Amino acid sequence: MDAPRAAIAALESDAHTAPGHLSLLYRGRLSSCNYDCAYCPFAKTRDSRATLQRDAADLARFVDWAATRTDAMSILFTPWGEGLVRRHYREAMIALSRMPQVRRVAIQTNLCIGTRWLDRVDTRSFALWCTWHPSEVSLEAFVARCLELRRRGIRFSVGMVAMRELFDQIERLRAALPDDVPMWLNAYDQRTADYYDDADVARLLRIDPHFGYSVAPPPSLGAACATGESVLSVNGDGDVRRCHFVDAPLGNLYDGSFAARLGPRPCPNRICDCFIGYVHRRDLPFARDYADGQLERVPARPGEPTSR
Template identity: 30%
Template sequence: MAGKTISYRGYLKSCNYSCSYCPFSKHRASVSELEKDRQSFVRFCDSMENRAAEFSVGAVFVVPYGEASLHRWYWEGLGRLAALPEIHRVGLQTNLSFSVEKCLEIFDFSSAARGESKPGSLGRKRDKLCIWATFHPEMTDADAFSEKCRRLVESGVRLCAGAVGVPQNIPLLTLLREKLPPDVYLWINKMDGLERNYTEKEKAAFSAIDPFFERELNAPKADLNMCTDRCFVEADGGVRSCNIGRTKEVNWYQGSAEEIFGPQCGKKRCSCYLAYGGRADFAGRAFFGDYPVFRIPKRYSAIFLDLDGTLVPEGHRGGLPEVTRRRLAALGEKCPVFLATSMPEEEAWKRLGGDRELFRGAVFASGGYVLLRESREETKADHEDGVCGEESNVVREDGTCREAVHSLEAVPLSGLTEFAERVRARVRIYRKNHQIYKITLIKRHHCLWREQECERVRELLAQSGCRVFTENNCLQIIGKGLDKGVGVREICGWLGISPEETLAVGNDREDEAMGRVCGAYLRIPVFGEVSDCHFRKNPI
């Protein structure tokens, strides 16, 4: 169960970068200023050893004005906080200019000293550490920044990366997206000083990098009732609901839970991510998990991807784009990736060319045929349990895969053929293991199906119990009650996971069945133009 989220900002107002737009780059902190900041953060960490349990705190996020990662006491404090059993996540906003090895060593020793001190306990709290890494094009390049991100990820640290949405930097940020590990989310913040609206082309380009970018441009109205499970703590103990909220008449070090987390705002809109991303009604929780303020995607047990219009443009043949191929290969090392398409098996594999090996299995024909490629160890165990066999709906082939064919029963093929001839359509019948699992009636290109024609097909199939739907010039016929969501559930059952642990990505109505089943669903209306992209929990 998720706990409350506490954001902390100390006295630190100095940075080692000299970005032209940033006021903190022009300030160099004195020894006394740094000591004051250190003492305030140590005091805050001391208080958390009691207040974490008292207030049911689950996450602490350090959001400094300056660059906190350069100072040892922040890594020591984060280690202390990570050692607390009540705390699930600790995090820090940074420009990544710190030494990865040195700072993680400090974090590890601090967390081990306060928590488990058994042999081998060093590094065991890194899974709690979340890094919010901001890319500054004036001070570093895409190669150096992405390489440091990769080292952190390989060290077991959770990470997101991002930058300000400066239109002139679109090519550079696109390049950064390609160089980052594919499972590192790259966010784009709106540019406050742009002094004009983004063009549609700019919005599409930024949305192709960050599917949440449109939300950055549409700040939600403030709602006090959505902010009772978080607070923002200043160095002196002052408390606000978030970073832009009004300061409350209560202090962190003396106030009760009711006073500290009592709703108070003063703003009309939640105008930045730290404000809207921490709200209880933030739709991105389905994607970012229980602590979305860190902007780090939750880890999924499986990912289901539509093909036509999602992975490739509509009608595309000849395999995946090279960038997509590389990302899928890397994602496949983290969790199983599945295809989920309304196409029959032979057509889908033809579209993918040699890229079929990137997928652990597939939902074909909107659930008509479902495939899972298994390791030999898994399959051997199933054979020993006596669950394989050609007579059931589940079949094994060569001890390396599991499949389900949901066949169409008692379909009047002659009647369908006669009807197709009258409306000038071709009939395609798809079989697996000698069983029909899909029938498609195809009109000429750009000739759509009329509703009365669809009704006539439903009348012909009334005794067969089939599902009928249209896609462009194709009328599809599959088994009754089938859709992509059914196929997702089937594969999840074979894997022994819950659909709530999975992510689905699609682009049309047929994909929404996955959205009703999976824990998170990403909708991409038009391939290459991710302008209406969003995550949502079990959409209806």
């Protein structure tokens, strides 16, 4: 049996640890970005041609692996830089969205590119996690792109980094978006302990009711979490870890060595302060509040159908 088939067989034979659905957070070698946000360490970085070629080859391998699977899966791309300016990410998402076993494929993006390529995606499984960066693009241009996504039936969320100097911009964005477009906020990473006062938090909670988990994440050590069981982090080499924030390897995606190590395990970190980590904690309300939208950060709505 070849390596990809062995990986599938190993996972399917261990179905009790991954009952029918696996979510993968994929982060390849890409770290370049076309934006120049002052708070971001990847602002205006450039990858070498060799790095981009390797990243494209790694991603093609991942898509080929996904095509061989028969059990349901979801994928979130979390590049350090901006992926959608690269054709290989757009083509990967198109291909993955059309695979019947892929329930969801999403990516974190600054939404800087056109939308014609979206004609080729399957909107039943495709989603975007979009961030507005006011220093890089006007409110009017960003909202116009969001409205085009909505017109096309694309599932998406919109958000910002909640820096104090952007509070008015945050409220302007919320007012400019239709009520049915979900908006999220991330606490500013480089904040001091007194960066937000109680009035600030109350103001921001009116925009994102879950903002409190970002600004004051509850202790994580020992908390039950789906990562390592039904949610995994994968890099360009196929190395599997339970999440982006725990370095201990579980094996490799392509030789199937990760499958035997899937299972429930408590969080080993004192604090988890990133949404793509704490959204999978079993003691927090996200499985209920987001249901089918945990990866793309879209809260559930009553009566809303799940992905295919």
